[in-house]
Amino acid sequence: MTIQELRAALLKGAVLPHLDPRVSLLGEDRIARYGEDAVAYLKTRPDLFEGVVLYLDEARATVSGTNAAGLSVKLFLYGGMVDRVIFKRPDPGKTRIRMTVAYDGTDFFGFQRQAELRSVQAELEGMVSHVNGERTAVNGASRTDTGVHAVGQVVHFDSVRDLSPERWMTIMNHALPDDVRIVAAEQTHPLFHARFDVFEKEYRYAVDVGAYDPLRRRQAWFPGPLDQTVIEREIAKVVGTHDFTSFSKGEKDSKVRTIKEARVEREGDRITLVFVGDGFLHNMIRLLAASLVRIAQGRMDADMEELIASKSRIRTQELAPAAGLCLMRVDY
Numbered sequence: 001m002t003i004q005e006l007r008a009a010l011l012k013g014a015v016l017p018h019l020d021p022r023v024s025l026l027g028e029d030r031i032a033r034y035g036e037d038a039v040a041y042l043k044t045r046p047d048l049f050e051g052v053v054l055y056l057d058e059a060r061a062t063v064s065g066t067n068a069a070g071l072s073v074k075l076f077l078y079g080g081m082v083d084r085v086i087f088k089r090p091d092p093g094k095t096r097i098r099m100t101v102a103y104d105g106t107d108f109f110g111f112q113r114q115a116e117l118r119s120v121q122a123e124l125e126g127m128v129s130h131v132n133g134e135r136t137a138v139n140g141a142s143r144t145d146t147g148v149h150a151v152g153q154v155v156h157f158d159s160v161r162d163l164s165p166e167r168w169m170t171i172m173n174h175a176l177p178d179d180v181r182i183v184a185a186e187q188t189h190p191l192f193h194a195r196f197d198v199f200e201k202e203y204r205y206a207v208d209v210g211a212y213d214p215l216r217r218r219q220a221w222f223p224g225p226l227d228q229t230v231i232e233r234e235i236a237k238v239v240g241t242h243d244f245t246s247f248s249k250g251e252k253d254s255k256v257r258t259i260k261e262a263r264v265e266r267e268g269d270r271i272t273l274v275f276v277g278d279g280f281l282h283n284m285i286r287l288l289a290a291s292l293v294r295i296a297q298g299r300m301d302a303d304m305e306e307l308i309a310s311k312s313r314i315r316t317q318e319l320a321p322a323a324g325l326c327l328m329r330v331d332y
Contacts, residue, residue: 001080003060010063010075010082015049016042020081028071028087038085048073048087055189059332061199064189074191090190094158097165098192100184101153105144105322106218107179111153112143120144120153123180127172128157136160141194141330142201145283147322149219151183152202152329156194194330200260202276202328205289205320210269220270221324223293228271231296232264235273237304238288245311247288248281255281255311289320 001009001018009018025038027048033041042048051068054075063075067087076084101124109117113125124138141154159168165185172182206220213222239262245255261276273292275285291307294300300315307316 003077003080006077006080006082007060007063011054013049013052015052015075015082016046018082019085020079020083023082024084026084026086026088028089042085059197059199061332062197064191072190074189086191088191091158094160094190096156096188096190096192097159097168098154098156098186098188098194099165099169099182101140101155102151102181102183103149103153104179104218105147105149108146110144110146110148111140111150120150120180123176124155124157124172127175128159131163131168131171132160134160139194141198142327144325144327145286145322148325148327149323150327153327154194154330154332156188156192192332197332198279199331200276200278201280201330202274203280203285204326204328205273205275205285206324206326207271207273207289207293208269209271218323219326221289221293221321224297226271226293226296227298228264228266228296231271231273231292234292234295234304235262235264238262238275238308242308243311244281244284244308246307246313246316247284247291249283249287250281257281257284283319286320286322286325287316287318289324290318291316293320294318 006018019039019042021039022035023038025033025041048067052065052073054063054065061077063077065073067073071087072090074086075082103120107118108120111120113119113121121138121140125136128138129136136157138155138157144150165187169182169185208216208220208222209225238259241256241258243256248255257277257279259275259277261274263274265272265274273289291300291304295303302315
């Protein structure tokens, strides 16, 4: 069953027949149940899905709504089935706001909050907390690194003020520094999560093979001439589900990721490497970009297939500059 077919069935209220046998459940009692225990519990509690109204939105990884008892309901979709269910009573007086944020990452030490270092998250949290009158967490879809830009970062927070999303956007843009802007805002489901509900992200890496331009040094990498035919051939090899140990920095248990689309766009001397996937490892795209460029310049004797298969960082230590990378969009 496709995601579209599953969503259509769920919107008609047919939840129980589409539960994955390994489903996980977090109920209003905040007790976690898994697999057979979760399925058995849900079958004894048909009231939880009684009168459920699910929202028809653009999300592809989740379906959200409310039931007759006023509980917020969230269903996670995977492999044509419901693999996770959450019920939660909405917090009175709170409204969840979703925003799309753009920023020039040059003068930030990444998105994520860091002690004594400037971050996008800290700027947003400081402003939201000031307006809310209480300390308020702002959660982001992607923890972009130092110097990395975004035009489509997505965040969420809970508002305790009687302000429309448009008013929130106006207030924040009036006070935020010049290198951060809110470009869209909307009220969203109480269980929406900017990070955990992501279906796919698109990043673009900008390469300029022309003469060095100091006016573009904050938006592109200038590595010199390269063979476009070669870089187009090599980038196609990263598409699919692979173990990207060769292109990761960090100690995460699983280095397996799925790249749904990877391609090259060119306009004059400007080459853009486009990557679309369900998630990316730390420094993954910048490591990929560096290897792609060096192979296309004839400075690396391996191809991308070989580098991925090696599951080793011995030949993939070069990291392309952060200035060329931009988070374009996050889809749910």
